[in-house]
Amino acid sequence: MTAPVTTSTTTPLTSGPLTSGTAPSRLGNASHLSCRECGATYELGATHVCAECFGPLEVSYDLPAITRASIEAGPHNIWRYASLLPVPADVASGPNTEPGWTRLVRADQLARATGLRSLWVKDERANPTHSFKDRVVAVALAAAIELGFKVLACPSTGNLANAVAAAAARAGIRSVVLIPADLEPQKILATTIYGGTVVAVQGSYDDVNKLASELADDREDWAFVNVNVRPYYAEGSKTIGFEIAEQLGWRLPEQIVVPVASGAQLVKIDKAFRELAALGLVPETGWKVFGAQAAGCSPVTAAFEAGHDVVQPVRPATLAKSLAIGNPADGPYVLDVVRRTGGALAAVTDDEMVDAIRLLAATEGIFAETAGGVTLASLRKLVASGQLDPDAETVIINSGDGLKTLDAVSPTLPALTPIRPTLAEFAALEAATGEAGRA
C-alpha cells in the first residue's frame, strides 16, 4: 500500500485501450495497482499482469476516514461501499443492475440439523441474475467504462455469463460471452435472453478461459471482466464480506465457509474483513476462513492436504459446474488465507452435494445451486472431522440459485402421481403415502 508508484521500464502495460500515463482519475479512492507476487506497482489502468513476474495485479487504495454512518446512509446495494471499491464516487447514478444487500439468514433449523450452535446463510440468490457474480460484474463494468473499453466480455461457467449479459444490456453496451458448450440449459438460456453475443466452445471451462485470455490480448477495446479487468472485477466480491459484517451489527463472524472455484471470492471476503478491521469499522476479532470444493474438481483442497503452496491443475468431473475450474488462478492465495486464519478446505462428492441442497431447502426454504450444496456439504464434513468448531458462530455462502442447476437434483426428487379432484382420491393418496401430495 505504501510502495511508490513506478512505471515498468521493461515493457508497456498489457492489453487495453489505455497506455501508461493516461490512467483515469475517476476510480474513487483506488490509488494504484500492485503485484501480489513481487510487489511491483503500476498506475491504475487497463492492465492485470505484472510485467516483471506474470503475477496478478491487485487494486490498492488511499483511504480517507470512513464511518459506519456514511456507509449506512448509502443505497441498499453494493454502492453503499463505493468508497472501498475502484469505482467513481457517483457510480450509483449510472445505469447498472444495483446488486447486493442480499439477506443474511439466521439458519436455526439448519444449525440444529448440522450440530452447530449459531449458523447464518448469506443468500446470494436475490441478486439481479441470481448469483454473487452481479457484484463483481457491476464493479468491473464501472471500471471498464472509466478505462475506455467498449465491449463487456467474459469466459464463464454460467453465472458470470448471465451477469455480464444482463449488466451490458442495462448499460447499453455490447456483450460477448464464451461458455463451455455442455453448460446447463438454464444458464445458456438465461444468457442469450439478454441479446448479446454468446459463443459455445467445445471443451472445458479451462479451454474456454484459454481462448478468452488470447482474445483479451487481441481485442484491445474488449473488457474481459475476469481477465484483463480482473483487478477491478475481483474487488466486487469484498462487498459480500462487508455486508456480512454490517448485517451482523458491525462485527465479524468467527468462521466462514466459502465455495472455491477460481478462489477469488474467498480471498476477497478475507480482504474485506481485514479492511473493515483496519478502518476500525468492526472490532479486531479473529476469524477462520474455510474453503469448499467438489471432489471432482478439488485441486486447492488437494494442495492444502498435501502441504503444498502451489496448485496442480486437474480435469474437472463434477455436477457442480460453477466450481469446475481445474486450474484456479487464485488457488495459491486461498491456501495462504486458509492457513493464515487457521481454517481448512474440504471436498465433497456430488451425492453429498445433492443431499446438502435438499437439506438447506427443507430446513431453511433456500434452494441453492450446486455451489451452495458443495458449501453446506463441506461444512458438514469439516464439523465431522473436527476442523470446524460447532460452538463458534459460522456463516456459509450460498452463491447462486438452484433454479439454474435443476439437472443436478431432479433425478433425486420423487415423481408426482396426479389424482382426480375428489376427496376420496386425496384420502386414498394420503393413506398410500402417509403424507398428501407425494408419490
Next chain:
Amino acid sequence: MSVSVRVPTILRAYTGGAAEVATEPGTLREVLASLDASYPGLGGRILDDAGRLRRFVNVYVGEEDVRLAQGLDTPVPSGVQVSVIPAVAGG
C-alpha cells in the same frame, strides 16, 4: 517444419513486438531455451530462477496445458503451436 510460439503482449518487448515467433522442435524445456537464445531475457520471464515454470504463467502445447502433460519435458513436435498465457481464471 518448425514450431510456432505465441507470445503475450507483456513479453513482446523481447520479440521486437512480434506476436508469434518460430523455433525448432524438442521438449518444451529445449524450446524455451532456444527462444531465450534468440530473444535474450525472454526465458527468465517464463521460468523462475530455479528453472521452473513461474506460478502464474500457463503454457500450452497445442491445446494441452503442459502442467497436465509432462511439464517442461512435454514434447513439442514440428507444426504444433505453443502458447504462453498469463494465468487468470474465474467464473
